[in-house]
Amino acid sequence: MKTKLQGKRWEREFESGVLKKWKRKWPYGFDRKTKRPVYSIDTPPPYVNTPVHIGQATTYVLMDMFARFRRMTGNNVLFPLGLDRNGLPIEMAAENKFNVKLTSLPRTKAIGMCKKILEESSLASVDSFFRLGISFNSWKKGTGIGDLYETDSPDYRTLTQETFIDLWNKGIIYEDERANNFCPGCQTTLADAEIDYENRKGSYYHIKFKVKETGEDIVIATTRPELVCTIGMVIYNPGDKRYRHLEGKTAIAPVFGKEVRIKAHPSAEIGKGTGIMMVCSFGDLADIRFFRDMKLEPVISIEKDGTMNKNAGFLQGLTIKDAREKYVKELEKTGLLVKTVPTDKHRVPVCERSKDAIEFISMKELYVKQVEFKSDMKKLARKMNFFAPRSRQILIDWIDSVSIDWPISRRRFYATEIPLWYCRKCGQAVVPPKGRYYKPWLEGPPAGSTGLKNGKCGKCGSSGFRWVERVFDTWFDSSISPLYILKYTRKPEGFFEKHQPCSVRPQGKEIVRTWLYYTVLKDWLLTGRRIFKDVWINYHVVDEKGKKMSKSKGNMIDPKEVLDRFGAEPFRLWTVMEGNLEKTDFRCSFERMEGTGKTLTKLWNVARFISMFPAPKTRPKKLCALDEWILQEVNGIVKHARERYENYDFHNPATRIRNFLWETFASHYVELVKQRAYNENGEFSREEQAAARYTLNTVLDAILLLLSPIVPLITYRIYTDLRGKDNHGLEFPGTDERVAKKRLPFNAKDVMEFNSAVWKAKREKGISLRTEVKSATASEKLKPLEKDLASAHNIRNLKYGKPLKVDV
């Protein structure tokens, strides 16, 4: 008899054959015609200018399993690939490549450079997804349902601008001038969510102030001496006896000579520094709060470009760093510097992208109201299903800590431009009507804009308008991804209404406070609805030592390396076998990937073996007890897998399936049924033989279908080779009710125990497994298996009773 599968094992090279076949006629497009329910996956668009890394590969592989499983359970799966092309990473790549600061260029030129970067980054990253066997709806760019989309396409940017126009008209967006987090490197305002804290080296400068009334010196420690020019007050703790006599007196700022009050205030701590501190405007957020509370007039000394202005007096024009040095030198000269204490634990707020220290600078920016919606957000957070459930807390914690509205304007280049003009004369704001992508740096406000009357300012009648060069925060763009993929306010009409909420948002835990939070917020503000049904939060793939992978550490792993070494299938299998990404990080180990890959060889060979025994055309009327038993085992696995898959858990079923395939099925069932399947001596009836062949094939089919979402390439290859059709287009297996209720006196353990005893006895005697066993005593329970047991082990005299005994 010949096997139908060629080769002793699944080879990495087989993968490209399957992929090539798929590519010719892509089988996973979104089906616009059927009425099947839509299952939508709001995939996280990766940045295009960096290669896909191994962690992303893992999460997309898992998302692909969600998609493939849902397809097999009757859903029309919306699984689009999006590419993020907006934002600072692109701009920074351009700055590095062309060695310029975009802020020094005219807008058109800056945008042109970003476009060049984008052209070159092309689709290199997408290729890894393809090779991983990800079943995105499409690999072609377009605006149809399920098409590959880019966040900088005119269509996407149109929707981004439209959501702004809607929220503006609803009064949810407002403009305000206030101190903001400002990154001098990126030259833009930042939201709290974009700020990191770092411990940096710095120095505490102990500076002498004079008390005007008494002439005594007080020493104040500070890390920001250059801000002394903006000093608003000197404070000490009300319980601090050392300074109590200074209450209400006046301190004179060294060098600048500015006079400020000395007061007791609880925010000064006795044990910190010298116990007495100066409060300057905009050293940090606490200062801002203090100034507001004390009704002090803030003095702004730092300009947008990070240099000191006229309020800094003799420091004017210098960068912050130079200003600090110059001021400290001046203090030294005049003997006002007591000492300098170095510290490497100076905690500084930094821009999460450029790592520049954040300054607090007052600017006019646009805000989305969010503080007043905190309780609504919490309600929404409770309405969504989280996988794992405890991940919900990450979102709730963030909502609790929101304290200011969401600043959405940025002074950058490669992002969606804010379609908002102002009358040059009276400052009236003008917002265009919805309908297309506006490029306000090239055009004025169109006819039909609100605030406009006959092409002139509706307020003062003037006809000059200007655009402030501002773009949206990247999260303002990306928070509409579920709206975009579900065609909110787009064609086909009614699609969004019918298919919202989006079925699942899969994303990393570290961007819960940004991507997830802003999406839930913004889409609720727009539609009044909860945008996601499920939220799946994944942890990370870390390097072998458990450290987060990052470019700066140089421990990044490109999935291409994995694909070249092992192929997609061992990697996919490793992804589910290694652990549950919902619960923990997992370590990237090539050794373990290679190890898990062996299961593919096992699967291949089991299939190869079974392919020698074609299945009968119909199910035999009567099955043997052994067959019924293995089919019951399959039922258990199928039930478990379906339940767990529905809850985004592929890890636990995969473990069980592998164990079943390897142990229960291959080692025990197959070994016992071999003789009956071959039936070379005619010791079994035709019906018994047919039952064996039927069961072998039925179990194989079930295994292949159960594994289809996990390892799509090998299951496809085996299924099409043996069955002549695509397994991925089939229904996920159900339980076989015909055997489900059958009561069998033995269980898996009984069978395995007996087999092991026979094999052990033969091995100990050093005889072949074929050699006859004189007699054996098996448990009474195994009686229904008599014929299979006797034949498989070649037992002459099979008796029943206790204990289990084998005589060779």
Place this chain on the structure above:
RNA sequence: GGGCCUGUAGUCUAGUGGUUAUGACGCUGCCCUCACACGGCAGAGGUCCCCGGUUCGAAUCCGGGCGGGCCCACCA
């Protein structure tokens, strides 16, 4: 400083009040048995982080500690 989570053999993982703790990778030894040597069999390897408590009984529940991770807040 606050919050959330986590700690099972060299590595990873299952388990969750009940007899000798699951499975895998790796390791050691024997075996090329006609689907598979990327195989089979056997074996070594664990104070289930530590200390208390609840319980007839705890790796599993509670409290405390120690270690790790993430998030938030904050410093003169």
